[in-house]
Amino acid sequence: MADLTCKELVELVTDYLESALSRRDRKRFEQHIDGCTNCTEYVAQFRETIRLTGTLREQDVPKEAADELVALFATWKRDSL
Amino acid sequence: MRIAQRSRHRDESALIASLRAGDERAFRQLVEEYTPGMRRLALTFVRTPALADEVVQEAWLGLLKGLDRFEGRSSLKTWIYTIVANIARTRAVREARSVPLSSLAPQDADDDEPAVDPDRFVGDGHWARPIEPWRQVLDAEARSVIDAAIAKLPPHQAQVIELRDIEGWSSEEVRNVLDLSETNQRVLLHRARSKVRAALEEYLRDDG
Numbered sequence: 001m002a003d004l005t006c007k008e009l010v011e012l013v014t015d016y017l018e019s020a021l022s023r024r025d026r027k028r029f030e031q032h033i034d035g036c037t038n039c040t041e042y043v044a045q046f047r048e049t050i051r052l053t054g055t056l057r058e059q060d061v062p063k064e065a066a067d068e069l070v071a072l073f074a075t076w077k078r079d080s081l
Numbered sequence: 082m083r084i085a086q087r088s089r090h091r092d093e094s095a096l097i098a099s100l101r102a103g104d105e106r107a108f109r110q111l112v113e114e115y116t117p118g119m120r121r122l123a124l125t126f127v128r129t130p131a132l133a134d135e136v137v138q139e140a141w142l143g144l145l146k147g148l149d150r151f152e153g154r155s156s157l158k159t160w161i162y163t164i165v166a167n168i169a170r171t172r173a174v175r176e177a178r179s180v181p182l183s184s185l186a187p188q189d190a191d192d193d194e195p196a197v198d199p200d201r202f203v204g205d206g207h208w209a210r211p212i213e214p215w216r217q218v219l220d221a222e223a224r225s226v227i228d229a230a231i232a233k234l235p236p237h238q239a240q241v242i243e244l245r246d247i248e249g250w251s252s253e254e255v256r257n258v259l260d261l262s263e264t265n266q267r268v269l270l271h272r273a274r275s276k277v278r279a280a281l282e283e284y285l286r287d288d289g
Contacts, residue, residue: 005206010196014271018252038208045215049278052223053231053246058117065134069112069141070105076145077103 004032009039013046093157100148112141115158118248119165125239126169127176136172140165155257162244162258173236196275215285223281230280234273241266242273 004012009032015021016029033040099107116137123133123140143164151160203209231239237259244255256266 006208007202007206014267018267020267038212041212046278049274049281050246053227055220056224056247061113061116066109066112070109073108
Protein backbone atom coordinates (compact mmCIF):
# COMPACT_ATOMS: atom_id res chain seq x y z
CA MET A 1 0.00 0.00 0.00
CA ALA A 2 1.53 3.27 -1.16
CA ASP A 3 2.18 6.00 1.37
CA LEU A 4 0.23 9.21 1.14
CA THR A 5 2.14 12.26 0.01
CA CYS A 6 1.69 15.66 1.67
CA LYS A 7 0.03 16.91 -1.49
CA GLU A 8 -2.51 14.09 -1.31
CA LEU A 9 -3.07 14.46 2.40
CA VAL A 10 -4.21 18.09 2.22
CA GLU A 11 -7.09 16.97 -0.02
CA LEU A 12 -8.33 14.49 2.58
CA VAL A 13 -8.49 16.58 5.74
CA THR A 14 -12.24 17.20 5.68
CA ASP A 15 -12.93 13.56 4.78
CA TYR A 16 -10.74 12.61 7.72
CA LEU A 17 -12.48 14.97 10.14
CA GLU A 18 -15.89 13.81 8.92
CA SER A 19 -14.93 10.16 9.39
CA ALA A 20 -15.57 9.61 5.71
CA LEU A 21 -12.32 7.78 4.94
CA SER A 22 -12.18 4.02 4.57
CA ARG A 23 -10.41 2.28 7.43
CA ARG A 24 -7.41 1.75 5.19
CA ASP A 25 -7.19 5.40 4.15
CA ARG A 26 -7.70 6.55 7.70
CA LYS A 27 -4.70 4.48 8.70
CA ARG A 28 -2.60 5.88 5.87
CA PHE A 29 -3.63 9.38 6.89
CA GLU A 30 -2.70 8.85 10.53
CA GLN A 31 0.56 7.13 9.67
CA HIS A 32 1.56 10.06 7.50
CA ILE A 33 0.67 12.62 10.18
CA ASP A 34 2.70 10.70 12.76
CA GLY A 35 5.86 11.14 10.75
CA CYS A 36 5.33 14.58 9.21
CA THR A 37 5.56 17.77 11.26
CA ASN A 38 4.43 19.94 8.35
CA CYS A 39 1.23 18.02 7.80
CA THR A 40 0.64 17.90 11.56
CA GLU A 41 0.86 21.69 11.56
CA TYR A 42 -1.37 21.87 8.48
CA VAL A 43 -4.10 19.79 10.10
CA ALA A 44 -3.80 21.85 13.30
CA GLN A 45 -4.29 25.02 11.23
CA PHE A 46 -7.25 23.45 9.49
CA ARG A 47 -8.88 22.67 12.82
CA GLU A 48 -8.11 26.18 14.06
CA THR A 49 -9.73 27.57 10.91
CA ILE A 50 -12.90 25.63 11.68
CA ARG A 51 -12.92 26.85 15.28
CA LEU A 52 -12.37 30.49 14.27
CA THR A 53 -15.05 30.27 11.57
CA GLY A 54 -17.47 29.13 14.26
CA THR A 55 -16.95 32.39 16.13
CA LEU A 56 -18.66 34.24 13.27
CA ARG A 57 -22.05 33.10 14.49
CA GLU A 58 -24.07 36.20 15.23
CA GLN A 59 -26.69 36.29 17.88
CA ASP A 60 -27.97 39.82 17.80
CA VAL A 61 -30.87 40.96 15.72
CA PRO A 62 -31.26 44.74 15.52
CA LYS A 63 -34.25 45.66 17.66
CA GLU A 64 -35.99 47.55 14.85
CA ALA A 65 -35.70 44.55 12.54
CA ALA A 66 -37.17 42.24 15.18
CA ASP A 67 -39.94 44.74 15.96
CA GLU A 68 -40.80 44.97 12.30
CA LEU A 69 -41.12 41.20 12.01
CA VAL A 70 -43.21 40.95 15.16
CA ALA A 71 -45.51 43.64 13.75
CA LEU A 72 -45.80 41.55 10.61
CA PHE A 73 -46.71 38.59 12.77
CA ALA A 74 -49.41 40.56 14.59
CA THR A 75 -50.92 41.67 11.26
CA TRP A 76 -50.82 38.14 9.94
CA LYS A 77 -52.58 36.83 13.05
CA ARG A 78 -55.28 39.50 12.87
CA ASP A 79 -55.90 38.88 9.18
CA SER A 80 -56.04 35.14 9.55
CA LEU A 81 -58.71 35.22 12.25
CA MET B 82 -36.72 7.78 17.27
CA ARG B 83 -33.79 9.12 19.25
CA ILE B 84 -34.36 10.89 22.54
CA ALA B 85 -32.99 14.21 21.31
CA GLN B 86 -35.34 14.03 18.37
CA ARG B 87 -38.30 13.16 20.54
CA SER B 88 -37.68 16.10 22.84
CA ARG B 89 -37.17 18.33 19.83
CA HIS B 90 -40.61 17.23 18.66
CA ARG B 91 -42.22 17.98 21.99
CA ASP B 92 -40.59 21.41 22.27
CA GLU B 93 -41.40 22.28 18.71
CA SER B 94 -45.00 21.17 18.87
CA ALA B 95 -45.45 23.46 21.86
CA LEU B 96 -43.73 26.29 20.02
CA ILE B 97 -45.83 25.79 16.92
CA ALA B 98 -49.00 25.73 18.97
CA SER B 99 -47.96 29.05 20.55
CA LEU B 100 -47.29 30.56 17.15
CA ARG B 101 -50.61 29.39 15.79
CA ALA B 102 -52.25 30.97 18.80
CA GLY B 103 -50.55 34.29 17.97
CA ASP B 104 -48.02 34.37 20.82
CA GLU B 105 -45.81 37.33 19.93
CA ARG B 106 -43.19 36.49 22.50
CA ALA B 107 -42.71 33.04 21.03
CA PHE B 108 -42.40 34.55 17.58
CA ARG B 109 -39.86 37.15 18.73
CA GLN B 110 -37.76 34.42 20.28
CA LEU B 111 -37.76 32.51 17.02
CA VAL B 112 -36.86 35.65 15.08
CA GLU B 113 -33.96 36.34 17.41
CA GLU B 114 -32.68 32.82 17.16
CA TYR B 115 -32.79 32.37 13.40
CA THR B 116 -32.72 35.77 11.69
CA PRO B 117 -28.94 36.37 11.80
CA GLY B 118 -28.15 33.01 10.21
CA MET B 119 -30.99 33.32 7.71
CA ARG B 120 -29.62 36.66 6.63
CA ARG B 121 -26.10 35.31 6.24
CA LEU B 122 -27.40 32.41 4.18
CA ALA B 123 -29.49 34.76 2.01
CA LEU B 124 -26.38 36.86 1.38
CA THR B 125 -24.59 33.91 -0.18
CA PHE B 126 -27.27 33.84 -2.86
CA VAL B 127 -28.16 37.46 -3.50
CA ARG B 128 -25.02 39.29 -2.38
CA THR B 129 -26.61 42.62 -1.45
CA PRO B 130 -27.70 43.35 2.12
CA ALA B 131 -30.92 45.05 1.03
CA LEU B 132 -31.99 42.04 -1.04
CA ALA B 133 -31.00 39.67 1.76
CA ASP B 134 -33.25 41.59 4.16
CA GLU B 135 -36.13 41.27 1.71
CA VAL B 136 -35.51 37.55 1.39
CA VAL B 137 -35.53 37.12 5.16
CA GLN B 138 -38.75 39.04 5.54
CA GLU B 139 -40.38 37.10 2.75
CA ALA B 140 -39.22 33.86 4.36
CA TRP B 141 -40.85 34.76 7.66
CA LEU B 142 -44.05 35.52 5.80
CA GLY B 143 -43.73 32.17 4.07
CA LEU B 144 -43.36 30.49 7.44
CA LEU B 145 -46.50 32.16 8.76
CA LYS B 146 -48.47 31.18 5.68
CA GLY B 147 -47.33 27.59 5.97
CA LEU B 148 -47.66 27.29 9.74
CA ASP B 149 -51.07 25.65 9.72
CA ARG B 150 -49.86 22.99 7.31
CA PHE B 151 -46.51 22.34 9.02
CA GLU B 152 -46.42 18.71 10.12
CA GLY B 153 -43.05 18.60 11.84
CA ARG B 154 -41.48 16.12 9.45
CA SER B 155 -38.43 18.36 9.32
CA SER B 156 -37.30 20.53 12.20
CA LEU B 157 -38.59 24.07 12.30
CA LYS B 158 -35.02 25.21 11.75
CA THR B 159 -34.43 23.28 8.55
CA TRP B 160 -37.93 24.19 7.34
CA ILE B 161 -37.39 27.94 7.71
CA TYR B 162 -33.91 27.75 6.17
CA THR B 163 -35.30 25.79 3.24
CA ILE B 164 -37.78 28.59 2.69
CA VAL B 165 -34.91 31.09 2.78
CA ALA B 166 -32.88 29.05 0.28
CA ASN B 167 -35.81 28.71 -2.12
CA ILE B 168 -36.72 32.38 -2.07
CA ALA B 169 -33.09 33.49 -2.28
CA ARG B 170 -32.42 31.13 -5.20
CA THR B 171 -35.35 32.56 -7.15
CA ARG B 172 -34.19 36.08 -6.40
CA ALA B 173 -30.63 35.27 -7.42
CA VAL B 174 -31.81 33.96 -10.79
CA ARG B 175 -33.84 37.12 -11.33
CA GLU B 176 -30.86 39.22 -10.26
CA ALA B 177 -28.51 37.29 -12.54
CA ARG B 178 -30.55 38.23 -15.61
CA SER B 179 -29.55 41.85 -15.07
CA VAL B 180 -25.83 41.30 -14.57
CA PRO B 181 -23.25 40.27 -17.20
CA LEU B 182 -22.82 36.55 -17.54
CA SER B 183 -19.06 36.73 -16.95
CA SER B 184 -19.58 37.94 -13.39
CA LEU B 185 -21.54 34.86 -12.42
CA ALA B 186 -19.68 32.50 -10.15
CA PRO B 187 -18.80 29.13 -11.66
CA GLN B 188 -20.62 26.01 -10.55
CA ASP B 189 -18.20 25.21 -7.85
CA ALA B 190 -18.57 21.51 -7.15
CA ASP B 191 -17.40 20.38 -10.54
CA ASP B 192 -14.07 22.10 -10.64
CA ASP B 193 -10.97 20.42 -9.43
CA GLU B 194 -9.11 23.18 -7.67
CA PRO B 195 -6.48 21.98 -5.22
CA ALA B 196 -6.77 22.68 -1.48
CA VAL B 197 -3.24 24.09 -1.50
CA ASP B 198 -1.37 25.86 -4.30
CA PRO B 199 0.57 23.11 -6.19
CA ASP B 200 3.68 25.32 -6.12
CA ARG B 201 3.91 24.65 -2.42
CA PHE B 202 4.94 21.07 -3.13
CA VAL B 203 8.01 19.57 -4.75
CA GLY B 204 7.86 16.88 -7.42
CA ASP B 205 7.46 13.93 -5.08
CA GLY B 206 4.51 15.57 -3.30
CA HIS B 207 6.27 16.76 -0.17
CA TRP B 208 6.07 20.32 1.12
CA ALA B 209 8.67 22.49 -0.60
CA ARG B 210 9.07 24.67 2.50
CA PRO B 211 8.13 24.08 6.11
CA ILE B 212 4.69 25.31 7.14
CA GLU B 213 5.09 28.32 9.37
CA PRO B 214 3.13 28.26 12.58
CA TRP B 215 0.61 31.10 12.88
CA ARG B 216 1.21 34.02 15.13
CA GLN B 217 -1.28 34.64 17.90
CA VAL B 218 -4.38 36.40 16.72
CA LEU B 219 -7.46 37.78 18.39
CA ASP B 220 -10.65 36.00 17.39
CA ALA B 221 -12.19 39.31 16.36
CA GLU B 222 -9.28 40.03 14.03
CA ALA B 223 -9.46 36.58 12.49
CA ARG B 224 -13.21 36.97 12.03
CA SER B 225 -12.84 39.87 9.61
CA VAL B 226 -10.30 37.89 7.56
CA ILE B 227 -12.64 34.88 7.46
CA ASP B 228 -15.65 37.01 6.63
CA ALA B 229 -13.81 38.53 3.67
CA ALA B 230 -12.63 35.09 2.51
CA ILE B 231 -16.16 33.66 2.66
CA ALA B 232 -17.52 36.63 0.72
CA LYS B 233 -15.16 35.68 -2.12
CA LEU B 234 -16.18 32.02 -2.26
CA PRO B 235 -18.37 30.66 -5.04
CA PRO B 236 -21.99 30.56 -3.75
CA HIS B 237 -22.29 26.83 -3.08
CA GLN B 238 -19.09 26.73 -1.07
CA ALA B 239 -20.17 29.79 0.90
CA GLN B 240 -23.56 28.23 1.63
CA VAL B 241 -22.09 25.01 2.93
CA ILE B 242 -19.46 26.63 5.15
CA GLU B 243 -22.04 29.06 6.53
CA LEU B 244 -24.31 26.29 7.69
CA ARG B 245 -21.70 23.74 8.72
CA ASP B 246 -19.01 25.83 10.37
CA ILE B 247 -20.74 29.05 11.35
CA GLU B 248 -24.16 27.72 12.30
CA GLY B 249 -22.73 24.40 13.40
CA TRP B 250 -25.24 22.18 11.58
CA SER B 251 -24.82 18.50 10.81
CA SER B 252 -24.01 17.45 7.26
CA GLU B 253 -27.44 15.82 7.02
CA GLU B 254 -29.23 19.07 7.86
CA VAL B 255 -27.12 20.95 5.33
CA ARG B 256 -27.75 18.36 2.63
CA ASN B 257 -31.48 18.59 3.19
CA VAL B 258 -31.68 22.35 3.05
CA LEU B 259 -29.31 22.81 0.11
CA ASP B 260 -30.32 19.62 -1.68
CA LEU B 261 -26.79 18.22 -2.03
CA SER B 262 -25.40 14.71 -2.12
CA GLU B 263 -23.20 13.63 0.76
CA THR B 264 -20.04 13.67 -1.35
CA ASN B 265 -20.87 16.97 -2.92
CA GLN B 266 -21.49 18.55 0.44
CA ARG B 267 -18.13 17.35 1.69
CA VAL B 268 -16.25 18.50 -1.41
CA LEU B 269 -17.78 21.97 -1.18
CA LEU B 270 -16.99 22.16 2.52
CA HIS B 271 -13.41 21.11 1.95
CA ARG B 272 -12.84 23.68 -0.79
CA ALA B 273 -14.36 26.40 1.37
CA ARG B 274 -12.34 25.51 4.47
CA SER B 275 -9.14 25.20 2.46
CA LYS B 276 -9.59 28.68 1.03
CA VAL B 277 -10.41 30.19 4.39
CA ARG B 278 -7.31 28.52 5.87
CA ALA B 279 -5.22 29.92 3.01
CA ALA B 280 -6.59 33.42 3.66
CA LEU B 281 -5.75 33.13 7.36
CA GLU B 282 -2.28 31.86 6.52
CA GLU B 283 -1.70 34.79 4.21
CA TYR B 284 -2.80 37.23 6.87
CA LEU B 285 -1.04 35.61 9.81
CA ARG B 286 2.21 35.37 7.90
CA ASP B 287 2.35 38.76 6.18
CA ASP B 288 1.38 40.69 9.22
CA GLY B 289 3.75 38.90 11.56
